Amino acid sequence: MALAPWIRRRYEYLLEHFGEEEFGRDDAYKILYERFGDTKEQVSRILSDLRKNGYLTRRVSIEDRRVNIYKLIRKKEVVSRGNLEAILKKAADIIRTSVDYRYILILLFLKRISDKWKEECETMINKLVEEGIPEDIAREEVRNSEEYHKIAIPEEFLWDNIREDVDKLPERLSGAIKKIAELNPELKGIFDTVEFISFTMNRENLEILHQLVELFSSVDLSEVSSDVLGDAYEWVLKYFAPQRAKEGEVYTPREVIRLLVKIMRPKPGDEVYDPAAGSGGMLIESYRYVKERYGEDARKLFLYGQERNHVTYGLCKMNLIIHDIDGAVIELGDSLLHPKIRERGVPKKFDIVIANPPWNQDGYDEKTLKKGEFWEKRFEFGFPPKQSADWAWIQHMLYSAKDNGRVGIVIDNGALFRGGREKRIRAKIVEKDWVDTVILLPEKLFYNTGAPGAIIIFNKKKPDGRKGKILFINASQEYEKHPDVRRLNILSERNIANIVDAYEKFENEEGFCRVVDIEEIRENDYNLNVTLYVYPEVEYEEIDVEKEWTEIKRIDEELKEVDRKIEEYLRMIG
Numbered sequence: 001m002a003l004a005p006w007i008r009r010r011y012e013y014l015l016e017h018f019g020e021e022e023f024g025r026d027d028a029y030k031i032l033y034e035r036f037g038d039t040k041e042q043v044s045r046i047l048s049d050l051r052k053n054g055y056l057t058r059r060v061s062i063e064d065r066r067v068n069i070y071k072l073i074r075k076k077e078v079v080s081r082g083n084l085e086a087i088l089k090k091a092a093d094i095i096r097t098s099v100d101y102r103y104i105l106i107l108l109f110l111k112r113i114s115d116k117w118k119e120e121c122e123t124m125i126n127k128l129v130e131e132g133i134p135e136d137i138a139r140e141e142v143r144n145s146e147e148y149h150k151i152a153i154p155e156e157f158l159w160d161n162i163r164e165d166v167d168k169l170p171e172r173l174s175g176a177i178k179k180i181a182e183l184n185p186e187l188k189g190i191f192d193t194v195e196f197i198s199f200t201m202n203r204e205n206l207e208i209l210h211q212l213v214e215l216f217s218s219v220d221l222s223e224v225s226s227d228v229l230g231d232a233y234e235w236v237l238k239y240f241a242p243q244r245a246k247e248g249e250v251y252t253p254r255e256v257i258r259l260l261v262k263i264m265r266p267k268p269g270d271e272v273y274d275p276a277a278g279s280g281g282m283l284i285e286s287y288r289y290v291k292e293r294y295g296e297d298a299r300k301l302f303l304y305g306q307e308r309n310h311v312t313y314g315l316c317k318m319n320l321i322i323h324d325i326d327g328a329v330i331e332l333g334d335s336l337l338h339p340k341i342r343e344r345g346v347p348k349k350f351d352i353v354i355a356n357p358p359w360n361q362d363g364y365d366e367k368t369l370k371k372g373e374f375w376e377k378r379f380e381f382g383f384p385p386k387q388s389a390d391w392a393w394i395q396h397m398l399y400s401a402k403d404n405g406r407v408g409i410v411i412d413n414g415a416l417f418r419g420g421r422e423k424r425i426r427a428k429i430v431e432k433d434w435v436d437t438v439i440l441l442p443e444k445l446f447y448n449t450g451a452p453g454a455i456i457i458f459n460k461k462k463p464d465g466r467k468g469k470i471l472f473i474n475a476s477q478e479y480e481k482h483p484d485v486r487r488l489n490i491l492s493e494r495n496i497a498n499i500v501d502a503y504e505k506f507e508n509e510e511g512f513c514r515v516v517d518i519e520e521i522r523e524n525d526y527n528l529n530v531t532l533y534v535y536p537e538v539e540y541e542e543i544d545v546e547k548e549w550t551e552i553k554r555i556d557e558e559l560k561e562v563d564r565k566i567e568e569y570l571r572m573i574g
Helices: 005-018 025-036 040-052 081-095 102-130 135-143 166-183 203-216 226-239 241-246 254-264 281-300 310-322 390-400 420-431 493-505 518-523 545-573
Strands: 022-024 056-060 068-072 271-274 302-307 329-332 350-355 401-411 435-440 454-459 469-474 513-517
Touching: 005 022, 005 025, 005 040, 005 068, 022 025, 025 040, 025 068, 040 056, 040 068, 081 102, 081 203, 081 226, 102 135, 102 166, 102 203, 102 226, 102 310, 166 203, 226 241, 226 310, 254 281, 254 350, 254 401, 254 454, 254 493, 271 281, 281 302, 281 310, 281 350, 302 310, 310 329, 350 390, 390 401, 390 420, 390 454, 420 518, 435 493, 469 493, 469 518, 513 518
Parallel strands: 271 302, 271 350, 302 329, 350 401, 435 469
Antiparallel strands: 022 068, 056 068, 401 454, 435 454, 469 513
């Protein structure tokens, strides 16, 4: 059972003074009265609650059996996935739709790094004491040196110190995020997305902030695994996705990302790039995939991304840190015009390039793209129409892949068959024999559109058995109903496994997948619409005509008998 936030504050304050030394009720009262103004009755309740919840032991004094002697127990509550999700649901209820969900994420992040800072302190202090250094000297050394901490935080800006003065909470939070960002350059961009002082000029928002801070204060996040905490972060993004979709924000369902990553099969040593990084889902799922299969060798996976929206850029960096992923290179900027990740002065090449860029993005015609950098090499197959940048994204991603690299993109289904400029680009890429697989996804997977969407897999160096051919997978029937959102569908693990299995086998399966020679693609004028090559089998129910006709005649005779009886009853009452 979690302690009430106000009791937890007293518990932590008593720990600072007594540690694990014994003390009496009067000793506790003196300290808590001076610090919080607590009465003797309140102190009795505090000690009682601490004892009931396993934070305190009690024994009777040998000298005076009327006196109780107490001893605190250093204890951290185990925060499970369910506990954390329940807290986030409460946070979502608190802000409803009136406040940006980023405030939940920033506070979750601040609480995590603050709790980790304290845990690092205790670990290093104990280590130094074991090495023979006096505890007071070790404590002073660890608290005042950045080298013992993954993220540098001035002690005055630790979570519990920030929340001490309720009236100055917005100013303390603003000061904390500013100072922490100054001390940790890798956090640049994370805190630029919120402003606590202007946010709380509204009294209602001030109360919301107080409630959120107290809510997160009820848990210790120091020992929560990065997987659990990362899932919590993703839960917030997913929970608010329907609302944000109405405002134009794109959220890629995680099962779609899992499908793409399982097809791409990243491994240790690979360099993975997402030029439309969003909140980092593609990169994080790539890391998870490698970690599940190769353990700690996942640290040898190199992740890169670029995002043009500064708010989403901050969310991406924070998401990676929450997932305990170090060393990812994330840049802020427009990938189509100014690719920022470079090597020897030119855009870097990668083993795997994956993305779900904005579909049918407007405003990237020839005139605009020629204002960007390295356009001659990146858009060698031509320029897309002004109303859709789909094939600009594809060309940028193909250019960004190494000579033996692979590309996976989630794209609007219309990109597969639209004519004009897009068809001319599509034809040239098909003739390069880089298109490996085209997958038609089920409809209603995405929060911002009911359109089905597609995945295109490109391979710049196909194995011999796949050369000159393209695999088409019609996965339009591979879905289940969304458990929470009635109008949506999802890809289950079984659905994902079926699609990945078809991709790897590269064989024909009636109504589901088909290997097509490029010659047939030419004959169809480079149309890559999946339903042109694979159409799901329609199951027809076999009907026994004679049996059904006999049944109809029987029902007809029964109806005649009913009519006869009704007429008879009417005559009787007439």
